[in-house]
Amino acid sequence: xxxxxxxxxxxxxxxxxxxxxxxxxxxxxxxxxxxxxxxxxxxxxxxxxxxxxxxxxxxxxxxxxxxxxxxxxxxxxxxxxxxxxxxxxxxxxxxxxxxxxxxxxxxxxxxxxxxxxxxxxxxxxxxxxxxxxxxxxxxxxxxxxxxxxxxxxxxxxxxxxxxxxxxxxxxxxxxxxxxxxxxxxxxxxxxxxxxxxxxxxxxxxxxxxxxxxxxxxxxxxxxxxxxxxxxxxxxxxxxxxxxxx
Ligand SMILES: NC(=O)c1ccc[n+]([C@@H]2O[C@H](COP(=O)([O-])OP(=O)(O)OC[C@H]3O[C@@H](n4cnc5c(N)ncnc54)[C@H](O)[C@@H]3O)[C@@H](O)[C@H]2O)c1
Numbered sequence: 335x336x337x338x339x340x341x342x343x344x345x346x347x348x349x350x351x352x353x354x355x356x357x358x359x360x361x362x363x364x365x366x367x368x369x370x371x372x373x374x375x376x377x378x379x380x381x382x383x384x385x386x387x388x389x390x391x392x393x394x395x396x397x398x399x400x401x402x403x404x405x406x407x408x409x410x411x412x413x414x415x416x417x418x419x420x421x422x423x424x425x426x427x428x429x430x431x432x433x434x435x436x437x438x439x440x441x442x443x444x445x446x447x448x449x450x451x452x453x454x455x456x457x458x459x460x461x462x463x464x465x466x467x468x469x470x471x472x473x474x475x476x477x478x479x480x481x482x483x484x485x486x487x488x489x490x491x492x493x494x495x496x497x498x499x500x501x502x503x504x505x506x507x508x509x510x511x512x513x514x515x516x517x518x519x520x521x522x523x524x525x526x527x528x529x530x531x532x533x534x535x536x537x538x539x540x541x542x543x544x545x546x547x548x549x550x551x552x553x554x555x556x557x558x559x560x561x562x563x564x565x566x567x568x569x570x571x572x573x574x575x576x577x578x579x
Pocket of ligand 1: 344345347389410412
């Protein structure tokens with residue numbers, strides 16, 4: 335299968351190229367990046383693009399893929415609402431997989447968090463805490479947003495109606511039902527996420543710690559293989575893994 339990597343000079347891109355080159359089922363036909371010495375476009379015949387670049391790059395690239403019938407896997411996070419709408423519009427023409435996290439562990443966590451939120455109810459305060467390396471450009475992480483959304487889902491509410499992004503100053507007492515997100519940045523941390531359910535008599539914490547970028551890269555390559563030849567549509571990693579939705 336002929337695959338192109340977008341953002342190939344980056345932390346994730348380098349790992350993707352390494353794993354894809356070691357995979358006999360894959361042929362890396364383009365290593366695309368704005369950095370010097372990299373390709374600027376994928377060649378004709380490319381079957382899938384795996385994108386771990388920067389939010390501004392995503393929509394134009396997906397639109398190009400849609401006009402050529404090339405399957406697309408988006409790992410890049412931090413898209414604006416306008417960029418996301420442009421991406422979504424392309425799903426009618428190509429198989430499009432988008433996930434803020436391609437690891438098996440985090441996709442399992444989404445189920446656990448949803449169930450915990452449902453069982454524990456609003457008297458347990460939900461705080462989502464994430465930590466990433468100092469180079470990460472968007473906050474909170476796409477994964478933290480997915481986890482917060484899973485908690486909101488479990489409670490049957492919309493995250494937008496109950497979200498709190500960090501606290502500062504005289505913020506007053508915590509409102510019941512709030513779901514708060516906090517982003518820590520420092521060092522070389524690949525990605526830690528904890529969802530905390532804090533009750534009056536006990537606290538439940540569900541934590542995932544990525545030990546390297548391999549889990550994300552391997553998951554994204556699996557998604558690319560899964561997507562090629564599939565009907566046009568918008569998919570996520572839970573579809574790829576065959577999880578119940
Ligand atoms: N979904 C997941 O599982 C997952 C996991 C890790 C990281 N990410 C996301 O992937 C993205 C990349 O992360 P990273 O740590 O590798 O970042 P990085 O900054 O190390 O790499 C990004 C690369 O994209 C390149 N780039 C920027 N604009 C471009 C353009 N217009 N065309 C081509 N290349 C361009 C940069 O030059 C850079 O080499 C981020 O959005 C991050 O949040 C997602």
